[in-house]
Amino acid sequence: MAKSTASDPRPEEDLDHAIRQIVSRAVSSGGVVDIFAAAGLKKPDISILSDEFLEEVRSMPYKNLAVETLRKLLAGEIHGNMRTNLVRARSFAEMLERSIRAYQNHAIETAQVIDQLIEVARQMRAAQKKGEDLGLTDDEIAFYDALGVNDSAVQVLGDATLTMIARELVKTLRKNVTIDWTAKDSVKAQLRIDVKRILRKYHYPPDKQVQATQTILEQAELLCADWAETTQTGEVLN
Structure with a gap:
């Protein structure tokens, strides 16, 4: 360079x-x-x-x-x-x-x-x-960005709705992912269903849902190790 x-x-x-x-x-x-x-x-x-x-x-x-x-x-x-x-x-x-x-x-x-x-x-x-x-956490803004907020079709939802989607995605995915979830087809399939359900709930543009779902799951894969470790630590402390 x-x-x-x-x-x-x-x-x-x-x-x-x-x-x-x-x-x-x-x-x-x-x-x-x-x-x-x-x-x-x-x-x-x-x-x-x-x-x-x-x-x-x-x-x-x-x-x-x-x-x-x-x-x-x-x-x-x-x-x-x-x-x-x-x-x-x-x-x-x-x-x-x-x-x-x-x-x-x-x-x-x-x-x-x-x-x-x-x-x-x-x-x-x-x-x-x-x-x-x-008012988003680092994890939430990552999923906010993964929603494709710069796409004109997505922008019509507005920041308030996109923010709610991002928060619900973090809450749902964090609760269900494990360190090895990417190796388990059943878990991946369920997470994909959960993501699609959330997108439909907030009337995310139908023609953008496939790409958004894939990007969201890729983003979850980046964060899942930290999430799983945090969850395990919390269980130990409790």
């Missing part, structure tokens, strides 16, 4: 070091922060991508380094989402890959790819805030 030029050859270690220095200036000194993680090299925190920081990156004299800084931070955040929010991760991964590919193919200039990556960062922040504004 990294792009270098003959006039500015930089080993990966030098890029990582430079990025850590850049990010360290953007992190508040009010608490203990893992700068290596904040640089996107381990477990980045999207909250550091404030408008002020993004503008600082945009104005960096070494534009290739600015691109690499944004790419690493965004890729790290997307990687984190892959473990919890399938649809969001896929969407932003496609956006990031599309911009970087165009840049590598010289279809867009460095300044343009920086603008595009900054827009991706802002959309990531907006997606995170969306869940908070709706």
